[in-house]
Amino acid sequence: MYSYEYPHPAVTVDCVVFGLDDGGLKVLLIQRDLEPFALSWALPGGSIKLDEDLGQSARRELAEETGVTDLYLEQLATFGKPGRDPRERVITVAYFAIVNLLEHKVSPDTGARSAAWFPVDDSPPLAFDHRLILDLALMRLQSKLRNQPLGFEFLPEKFTLTQVQRLYETILCEGLDKRNFRKKILTTGLLVPLDEVEIDVAHRAAQLYRFDKEAYVRLQAQGYAFEI
Amino acid sequence: MYSYEYPHPAVTVDCVVFGLDDGGLKVLLIQRDLEPFALSWALPGGSIKLDEDLGQSARRELAEETGVTDLYLEQLATFGKPGRDPRERVITVAYFAIVNLLEHKVSPDTGARSAAWFPVDDSPPLAFDHRLILDLALMRLQSKLRNQPLGFEFLPEKFTLTQVQRLYETILCEGLDKRNFRKKILTTGLLVPLDEVEIDVAHRAAQLYRFDKEAYVRLQAQGYAFEI
DNA sequence: CCAAAAGTGTTAGAGATACACCCATGG
DNA sequence: CCATGGGTGTATCTCTAACACTTTTGG
Structure with a gap:
């Protein structure tokens, strides 16, 4: 049995x-x-x-x-x-x-x-x-x-770098330097700039990006470890 | 019910x-x-x-x-x-x-x-x-x-730096530079040298160390992140 | 004295940090 | 023209990576 x-x-x-x-x-x-x-x-x-x-x-x-x-x-x-x-x-x-x-x-x-x-x-x-x-x-x-590039799950498909930074600051409870943060997140090569900018904002419109998941999967397979 | x-x-x-x-x-x-x-x-x-x-x-x-x-x-x-x-x-x-x-x-x-x-x-x-x-x-x-300083769980209480290095090399499947490895693992401050050396070896006896778990717990509480 | 493993420093390059101003846009 | 947030570069420092020889011990 x-x-x-x-x-x-x-x-x-x-x-x-x-x-x-x-x-x-x-x-x-x-x-x-x-x-x-x-x-x-x-x-x-x-x-x-x-x-x-x-x-x-x-x-x-x-x-x-x-x-x-x-x-x-x-x-x-x-x-x-x-x-x-x-x-x-x-x-x-x-x-x-x-x-x-x-x-x-x-x-x-x-x-x-x-x-x-x-x-x-x-x-x-x-x-x-x-x-x-x-x-x-x-x-x-x-x-x-x-x-892990997990934060993008909180954001819409198209987002600005400031949104990403605020996300990290909010969740990690710490302030981050704008220039250094941008450098770091852009040098991963995982964010691709779109041909679009923010709309309906009362100031200079920010560049929009999307997260390139395929690139991440590819890099990961080669031993790349995301870190911010 | x-x-x-x-x-x-x-x-x-x-x-x-x-x-x-x-x-x-x-x-x-x-x-x-x-x-x-x-x-x-x-x-x-x-x-x-x-x-x-x-x-x-x-x-x-x-x-x-x-x-x-x-x-x-x-x-x-x-x-x-x-x-x-x-x-x-x-x-x-x-x-x-x-x-x-x-x-x-x-x-x-x-x-x-x-x-x-x-x-x-x-x-x-x-x-x-x-x-x-x-x-x-x-x-x-x-x-x-x-x-995480998890590797010490594989070792006896008293161990040599070479044992630690071999452990990392075996599990991570990669060779590590002896001098750099020792520097890195010692600068964590988590290994304390004992007043003892290896015995019964047919060559120069190595210094024995123990892992200071209390120190790790203390540092961890202050936001320290172990990394090797 | 030989074999085996222990132990040890320096240099060059990469990555991290600190830091302040001008620009574009809408109201 | 003003308020708001967007966007950018450099200098310093710290950490990492590469690298080879001498020392000690037992057999």
Whole structure:
């Protein structure tokens, strides 16, 4: 008989979705309508289905609960401390996601539960061990930003260098020198200038760039390591 | 009623345990005695218990199957593709471990199943998706080695600079300049020279060092980032 | 005295940092 | 013409990379 004699825990996915707007770095939370932690805010997520891969479950739950569909997603870590859910043993596979708030203007209230963006440094108490998960995701975001060209996931396809710099400054919580930053980011060769400039601004219009993902993949295969 | 209506998958842990000896980088595998994949080699691991944290499960399984107890352990990633186990849906939380082969001379045959160390670049076909897990672990090892002082986990408490250099060369698969390597590793301030030298060698005895973990933790808290 | 590995400094080049002003545009 | 942000170059310094010989020890 080919089967596991051991008791099976519940398995869920939870997503830490980051976005960036003028107010800074935001995280997407949903308000729970059921016990335990009814009315508390929590990371979007839910039970996996048995015929779905883990990443698919994460995308499905996000779409159902928040309407967010187009995003960068990667696995963060798995949390399974006994007692983290008062009902039963629940293992949760946490995902880390980035969504482009500027372009898609995601309205998170399309789902069944109420969802909202909170500043990461001023978010409400969270259900379960979700604070722990959020903190880990934030550390991961800061660390990955430095050695992977991940930041562009926050931006629209066409962006200015100032937008990129502000992004880094906001997430890393540190000021950066404009000239040095531009030199560094341009010498990677990963940004290609477009034949377009910003529009509708009350000052000199900035050059627009796009991120050349193909070039990055190519360089990466040759051992290139992005660093900012 | 506070419970999950969703079907529960099986949850296991699997460990990629690395060790280093004169023959290079090794990985610890066990030979399966049951179907599926009977007689195939596989990563040590097994079902979690409902009252155990995930890391504890990993340590318990390792001790039971291979006798290995004293090791560095961290979570790697979770694999849950439907069909990865032909019996039923199984989510496995993979762990990444390093054991000091030189000092402990682990005899992996103490467990119930036969266990053995294989060169990572010459290991047998593996059961399930364990090849995928091993490959990820190897990439993680190489990448972490560069920006965390993780390599010392492979070595005895007292070691020579040449041992450290050989370790880096073996795992990163690249030659390193002796003088530059020594300069770099010593200027971190994380290695403290002991009042001892190597013994029983047929040539000039080398200075012994130990890794100052406390210093690392202290520096890390101040924003220091190890890099080699 | 020979074999084997330990140990040690300098120079040139690349990359990082610090720093301030003029330009273009819209209102 | 003014306010706003866009855009640019140089000098210094620090870190990295390349490189070869002498010393110690045991056999």
